[in-house]
Amino acid sequence: GENVEQHPSTLSVQEGDSAVIKCTYSDSASNYFPWYKQELGKRPQLIIDIRSNVGEKKDQRIAVTLNKTAKHFSLHITETQPEDSAVYFCAASEAGTYKYIFGTGTRLKVLA
Amino acid sequence: NAGVTQTPKFQVLKTGQSMTLQCAQDMNHNSMYWYRQDPGMGLRLIYYSASEGTTDKGEVPNGYNVSRLNKREFSLRLESAAPSQTSVYFCASSEQIRGSEQYFGPGTRLTVT
Numbered sequence: 001g002e003n004v005e006q007h008p009s010t011l012s013v014q015e016g017d018s019a020v021i022k023c024t025y026s027d028s029a030s031n032y033f034p035w036y037k038q039e040l041g042k043r044p045q046l047i048i049d050i051r052s053n054v055g056e057k058k059d060q061r062i063a064v065t066l067n068k069t070a071k072h073f074s075l076h077i078t079e080t081q082p083e084d085s086a087v088y089f090c091a092a093s094e095a096g097t098y099k100y101i102f103g104t105g106t107r108l109k110v111l112a
Numbered sequence: 113n114a115g116v117t118q119t120p121k122f123q124v125l126k127t128g129q130s131m132t133l134q135c136a137q138d139m140n141h142n143s144m145y146w147y148r149q150d151p152g153m154g155l156r157l158i159y160y161s162a163s164e165g166t167t168d169k170g171e172v173p174n175g176y177n178v179s180r181l182n183k184r185e186f187s188l189r190l191e192s193a194a195p196s197q198t199s200v201y202f203c204a205s206s207e208q209i210r211g212s213e214q215y216f217g218p219g220t221r222l223t224v225t
Contacts, residue, residue, distance in 0.1 A: 009152070032211035043202065043216040044155065051211060089154060093211060098143050098162045099170065100214065104154040 002027040002094045006103025013080050014111050021088055021106045024072040029095035033073045035064060036089045038105075044089060048075070080110045114138055116217035118203050124223045125193040133188040133220050135203030141215075142208035144186035146170075146178060148199040149219075155202065161186055163208055193224045 003026040013019045025033075031052035036044040050057045050064045050073065057064050061080075066073040077084055087107050091100040116137045125131055137144065145160040147170075157170030159178040167178050175197060177189045186205075190197060203217040 006154070034213065043218050045216070046213045049211075049213070091155075097168075098206070098208065098210060099145075099157060099160060101157075101171075102147075102155040104152060 002030055002092055002101040004090060004092050004101045004103045006090050006106060008106060009104065010107045010109070012109045012111060015080060015082060017080055019075075019077045019080055019084070019108055019110075021075045021090070021108070022072060023074070023090035023092075023103050024070075025092040025101075026071065027092070027095055028068070028071060030092040031095070032093040032100075033064070033066060034091050034100065035062075035075050036091065036102075038087045038089065040086070047088075077108075080108075082110050082112055084108060085110045116203055116205055116215050118201075118217040118220050120220060121218065122221050124225065125190075126225055127194060129193050130189065130191050131193065131222075132190075133201055133203075133222075134185070135187065135217055136185045137203075137205040137215070137217075138184065139205060139215065140183070141205035142183070143206045144180065145204040145206075145214065146176075146186070146188045147202045147204065148172065148197075149202060150199050158188065158201075190222075193222075195224045198222060198224045 034049035038044040063076045090103040142163045146158040147155040161180040201220045204214040206214045
């Protein structure tokens with residue numbers, strides 16, 4: 001089955017700096033890679049996703065890149081703000097199913 | 113449109129007690145999921161239901177059972193709770209399309225003493 005590894009587990013950045021979170025996956029047949037943001041005490045919510053036929057996708061200050069050859073994808077947040085502080089999870093679809101396998105999460109702290 | 117709802121929000125059980133976590137969605141989604149979230153472990157899939165009438169095991173199914181009562185409702189049962197089942201439980205739903213967004217409920221915080 002699919003396995004997803006996520007790094008780093010914690011990340012602190014100064015407000016206005018960029019943050020990058022990286023994930024690797026094991027199943028080359030995976031074709032969908034969502035990113036979820038979870039604020040303290042809240043439910044996870046989708047912030048951006050990418051499909052395997054696309055190399056990069058942007059939405060305002062966030063972007064995701066995918067390298068299928070290396071089987072890794074990354075979340076990039078530019079001009080970080082205090083409200084970006086949260087736990088971020090990557091996930092990869094398991095081929096042939098409706099399941100997603102999640103990474104272990106990255107706690108991002110944006111320091112004012 | 114309430115989205116995905118879960119009851120209860122908090123629960124404390126003694127070892128060996130049983131309980132059922134309830135989940136309902138009003139988005140007409142076919143697929144529903146149960147996850148548990150533990151510190152440093154991310155979201156781990158317990159069981160899922162790709163469509164009404166079907167259920168399948170996820171990564172950590174031991175100690176749990178599920179029932180897809182109808183298209184809207186998907187319940188998770190702990191028959192004999194153990195301290196290792198102390199966790200936050202999230203229900204989610206999605207369209208039955210590969211690569212579609214999963215919508216999460218607010219979660220149930222369960223403590224087993």
